[in-house]
Amino acid sequence: xxxxxxxxxxxxxxxxxxxxxxAREGYKVTLIDRLEEPGGRAxxxxxxDAPGFRWDAGPSWYLMPEAFDHFYRLCGTSTExxxxxxxxxxxxxxxxxxxxxxxxxxxxxxxxxxxxTIIETFEDIxxxxxxxxxxxxxxxxxxxxxxIQKFLYNNFTQPHNLLTREMVMHARLLAVLxxxxxxxxxxxxxxxxxxxxxxxxxxxxxxTEPKAAPALYSLMSHTDLIQGPKYPRxxxxxxxxxxxxxxxxxxxEFQLGTExxxxxxxxxxxxxxxxxxxxxxxxxxxxRDVRGSRQRDPQTHTRIIPADIVVSAADLKHTETQLLPRxxxxxxxxxxxxxxxxxxxxxxxxxxxxxxxxxxxxxxxxSKDWDPDFQAVFGAQKSWSHSMYVSKTSxxxxxxxxxGYENLFVLIPxxxxxxxxxxxxxxxxxxxxAEDTRVREIxxxxxxLIAEWAGIDDLDKRMVVSxxxxxxxxxxxxxxxxxxxxxxxxxxxxxxxxxxxxxSSKVENLYYAGATTVPGVGVxxxxxxxxxxxxxxxxxxxxxxxxxxxxxxxxx
Numbered sequence: 311x312x313x314x315x316x317x318x319x320x321x322x323x324x325x326x327x328x329x330x331x332x333a334r335e336g337y338k339v340t341l342i343d344r345l346e347e348p349g350g351r352a353x354x355x356x357x358x359d360a361p362g363f364r365w366d367a368g369p370s371w372y373l374m375p376e377a378f379d380h381f382y383r384l385c386g387t388s389t390e391x392x393x394x395x396x397x398x399x400x401x402x403x404x405x406x407x408x409x410x411x412x413x414x415x416x417x418x419x420x421x422x423x424x425x426x427t428i429i430e431t432f433e434d435i436x437x438x439x440x441x442x443x444x445x446x447x448x449x450x451x452x453x454x455x456x457x458i459q460k461f462l463y464n465n466f467t468q469p470h471n472l473l474t475r476e477m478v479m480h481a482r483l484l485a486v487l488x489x490x491x492x493x494x495x496x497x498x499x500x501x502x503x504x505x506x507x508x509x510x511x512x513x514x515x516x517x518t519e520p521k522a523a524p525a526l527y528s529l530m531s532h533t534d535l536i537q538g539p540k541y542p543r544x545x546x547x548x549x550x551x552x553x554x555x556x557x558x559x560x561x562x563e564f565q566l567g568t569e570x571x572x573x574x575x576x577x578x579x580x581x582x583x584x585x586x587x588x589x590x591x592x593x594x595x596x597x598r599d600v601r602g603s604r605q606r607d608p609q610t611h612t613r614i615i616p617a618d619i620v621v622s623a624a625d626l627k628h629t630e631t632q633l634l635p636r637x638x639x640x641x642x643x644x645x646x647x648x649x650x651x652x653x654x655x656x657x658x659x660x661x662x663x664x665x666x667x668x669x670x671x672x673x674x675x676x677s678k679d680w681d682p683d684f685q686a687v688f689g690a691q692k693s694w695s696h697s698m699y700v701s702k703t704s705x706x707x708x709x710x711x712x713x714g715y716e717n718l719f720v721l722i723p724x725x726x727x728x729x730x731x732x733x734x735x736x737x738x739x740x741x742x743x744a745e746d747t748r749v750r751e752i753x754x755x756x757x758x759l760i761a762e763w764a765g766i767d768d769l770d771k772r773m774v775v776s777x778x779x780x781x782x783x784x785x786x787x788x789x790x791x792x793x794x795x796x797x798x799x800x801x802x803x804x805x806x807x808x809x810x811x812x813x814s815s816k817v818e819n820l821y822y823a824g825a826t827t828v829p830g831v832g833v834x835x836x837x838x839x840x841x842x843x844x845x846x847x848x849x850x851x852x853x854x855x856x857x858x859x860x861x862x863x864x865x866x
Contacts (some may be wrong), residue, residue, distance in 0.1 A: 311392070313448050314336070314337050314338070314618045314619070315337065315340070315596065315616060316337040316338070316339045316340070316348060316594045316618065316620070316621065317339075317340050317342065317615050317617040317619075317620050317621075317627065318339060318340070318342070318463060318620075318623060318823075319343075319570045319595060319620065319623060319823065320343055320350065320622065320824065321342070321345070321348035321349070321483075321566065321576040321623075322341035322343075322348075322349060322352060322623060322788075322836070323550065323636070323833050323836040323837065324375075324823040324824035324840055325341060325350070325552065325621075325623035325824070326341070326349075326439050326554060326556075326557050327381060327553060327837050327839075327840035327866070328840040329557050329620045329621075329835065330553070330556050330557045330560050330562060330840075331384065331385075331558070331840055331841060331843070331844050332621070332844070333560040333562050334384075338620070339561070339562045339563065339567060340423040341557065341564050341565070342569075342597060343357045343566050343568065343569075343570035344568065346566050346567045348554050348564065349469070349547070349554070350368075350505055350548040350788065351367065351368035351369070351636060351788060352366075352367065352368050352369045352833060353367045353368070353547070353550065354366065354545070354550075355659050355777070356585070357735070357775065359775060360661050360774065361712075361713050362712035363661045363715070363717050363775065364545070364711075365659040365715070365719050366547060366701070366703065366719060367657075367659075367779075368546070368795075369546050370547075370672070370703070370714075371515070371534075371672065372395070372539055372540045372541060372542055372549075373533040373539055373832075374537075374832075374834035375395075375537065378393075378549075378834065378837070378859065380841075380855050381551075381837045381841070383833070383858045384841065384858060385394075385556050386526045390627070392552040393543075393549065393552065394544070395540040395541065396410075396518050396540060396542075396543055396652070396706055397538070397540065397693060398670075398671050398672065398706065400422035400424045400537065401424055401534065401535075401538040401539055401672070402423050402673065402674060403422050403423070403673045404421040404422075404507070404674045405420075405668075405673060405674070405763050405764050406421070406675075406676055406678060406763070407676065407677045407696070407763055408762070413467070418763060419504075421435075421508070421741065422670070423534075423535070424538075425534075425535055425536055428443070428447075429444055430514070432500065432505055434555065435504070436502045436505060437502060439499060439500040439501075439505060442500065443499055444615040445855045446498075446816045447531060447532065449528065450528045450529050451529075451536060452483070452530040452773050453487065453526060453532075454533070455476070456480060456484070457529055459476075459853065459854045460472060460474075460476075460477060460590070460853045460854070461526055461829070462835065463829075463841065463842060463845070463854050463855045464842075464853040464854075465811075465813075465828075465840055465842055465846055465851070466806075466811075467559065467851045468851040471851065471853045473567075481568075484526070487525040487528065487534065488525070488526055489650070490524070491520065491523065492513055492521075492527055492528060493519075493520035493521040494525070495525035495528055496509040496528070498802045507674075508535075511676070511697075512527065512531070512533075512534065513800075514699075514723060515530075515796070515832065516796075516799070516800035516831060517652030517653050517798065517799045518650070518799035518800050519687075519688055520684075520804070521684070521686040522688075523800055523801065524802045524805065525801065525843070533566075539672065539832075541671060541707070542705050543708065544805060545703055545710060546833075547805070557568050565588050565597070567599060567600050568598070568599060568600070568828055569597060569598055569599075569600050569635060570595060570596070570597055570622075571596050571612060572595070572633055572634075573591055573592060573596075573620055574593045574594050574614055574858060575593055576591045576592075577590040585805075586590050588814060589815075589817060589818045590638065590817055591818040591819055592617060592620045592818065594615050594616040594617045594620070595611060595614070595615050595620055596612050596614050597614075598611050598613075599611060606709055610716055618819060619819040619821065619847075620819065620820050621822070621823055621843055622821070622822055622823070623822075623823040623836075623840075624824070625788060625824075625826050626641065626810075626822055626826035627641070627646050627791040630642065631646075634816075634817070638816045638817050639816065640817075642739035649798060649803075649804060650798060650799040650801055650804060651792040651794045651798055651799070652686050652794050652795075652797055652800075652831075653723045653725070653726060653795060654723075654724045654726040654730070654781035654784060654792070654793045654795045654797060655722055655723055655724055655796075656722040656724055656730070656733065656749055656752045656756070656779065656780055656781075657720065657721055657722075657733070657779040657795075658693065658718070658719070658720035658753045658777070658778055659718075659775075659779075660717070660718040660720065660757070660775065660777075661711060661716070661718075661773070661776075662717075662773055662774065663715055663772045663773075663774055664714065664715070666702060666716045666718075666766065668764040668766050669700055669702045669705075669718070669764060671699045671701070671703065671705040672700075673701075673707050673764075674697075674699055674700075675697065675698050675700065675760060676764050676788070677695075677697045677763070683695035683803035686725070687723050687725050691725070691854040692725040692729075692730070693721055694723065694724040694725075694726045694730075694756075696756075696759060697723070698720060698721060698722045698760075699721040700718055700720050700721075702717065702718055702719075704716045704717045720756060720757070720760070721750060725819045726781065726791070726792035726795075727781055727793065728792065728793035729790065730746070730748050730749060730752070730780055731746025731747070731781070732749065732780045732782040732786070733745055733746070733750075733777065733778030733779040733780040734778050735777040735779050736779070736783055736787065748780075751782035752762075753776065753778045757770065757773075771808065780793075791826065796831045796832075797824075797830065797831035798825075798826055800831065805830070806828070809827065809828045809830065810827060810828060811827075811828070812828050812846070821843045821846065822839075823836070823842075823843055824836055824839055825839075827839060828842070841855070841856055
């Protein structure tokens with residue numbers, strides 16, 4: 311395939327990974343993104359009004375280390391060469407909503423989670439729960455291994471590769487986990503609401519709620535309660551920077567500030583009497599240069615970047631409905647009308663004077679009864695959740711905030727509703743757009759709850775900077791479906807082979823990568839989605855990770 315060309319749309323994690331792996335396959339790769347910095351949602355946020363502060367703009371949990379290890383080895387390097395991973399103690403902290411009216415003299419209800427002592431923690435709180443948790447975690451580890459070997463790296467091109475002795479052995483367990491919700495499953499482990507929440511909260515990071523996520527996702531407890539999260543020193547920007555360097559080192563051409571306006575094809579779709587449907591083939595990507603311009607006319611100053619294959623790591627709905635004509639859409643508007651975009655979020659990037667020992671590196675603040683929170687996000691209210699997540703990377707990394715200050719990243723789940731508005735983080739003088747009132751109200755109310763629940767009396771007075779991101783920013787910056795923050799919800803109907811395919815059924819040599827396609831959301835799965843493109847190109851029908859020896863060098 312020497313001389314073949316590829317265009318990758320979107321320079322987020324999936325786009326960077328796809329471009330690098332394609333280059334190592336011998337393709338001449340052009341990577342485009344409408345933004346002027348690579349990284350997508352996993353980028354870095356800094357602001358001139360707060361020198362010395364740096365925030366991870368999005369992902370902050372380093373989980374599923376095998377996926378990173380495997381990707382780096384495919385690229386001829388290793389995690390150890392690329393990253394400095396730090397153990398976190400505690401792995402994370404859970405702060406529960408106080409019972410009754412506000413009382414500044416009452417200590418916060420804190421539960422520190424550490425993999426080494428998690429069984430004892432459950433047993434101390436609820437006698438018998440420790441042993442039930444042990445069985446639960448044994449099953450979660452088994453299912454995690456099955457997912458790695460059989461589901462995540464699988465394009466499902468040959469279903470019989472699931473009919474193995476191992477799968478038959480575990481068929482009954484898998485059937486049970488697919489037929490019930492995560493919420494109902496964790497109730498078999500503990501009665502204590504806090505313990506149930508520890509086992510259920512990963513549903514949020516799967517862009518759904520425990521009652522809608524299949525119990526199969528109990529496998530997530532293997533990642534946080536057995537492996538435990540790590541912190542890449544330098545933050546997730548260190549991870550993204552390593553991906554950017556790998557892309558450059560493998561000869562990928564970056565064209566940033568370059569917006570895809572159309573996927574261009576050869577030929578016409580026609581019916582052949584003997585051969586069935588003949589599909590048009592990609593010819594390239596029509597783009598326009600958006601550097602220094604707010605002009606949104608897609609037909610202004612466009613050009614075509616030729617390509618033998620195109621990989622769109624952009625939002626799949628945007629790709630299908632905006633970059634292709636109706637007759638070439640595998641997933642037209644009516645498809646999305648029947649699916650769940652998942653959740654969005656208001657993000658807060660805050661700087662605080664002084665120390666905040668009340669918060670750990672990772673802190674979950676959870677309502678006593680979080681059903682109303684999920685109703686607010688997934689129901690008709692189109693509102694926000696009082697259960698939220700706070701990252702304080704300054705607990706571990708001295709380089710993310712000035713001496714004597716802390717940096718806070720707050721994720722407040724909201725409905726996937728762009729109408730909630732824009733934040734202030736990406737406002738500039740050229741845009742003429744102010745922070746929307748509703749986004750600031752949500753941020754301020756959330757910060758008040760954090761102060762109250764964690765027992766930080768003067769948080770508002772110590773805040774030196776606070777910028778926000780709203781659902782409308784996700785829609786505008788990343789073309790995210792309904793302003794989603796993470797990706798389509800991992801319900802049963804949107805998991806594994808039900809999530810769709812990473813290849814167009816209407817256009818030959820058009821592929822999809824990223825959180826909006828298979829296998830799903832999160833940085834590790836975005837890396838896997840890139841590898842699954844390579845497996846398709848090689849006609850590799852196996853169900854597990856690619857043999858590293860077969861991809862450990864760049865092809866000429």
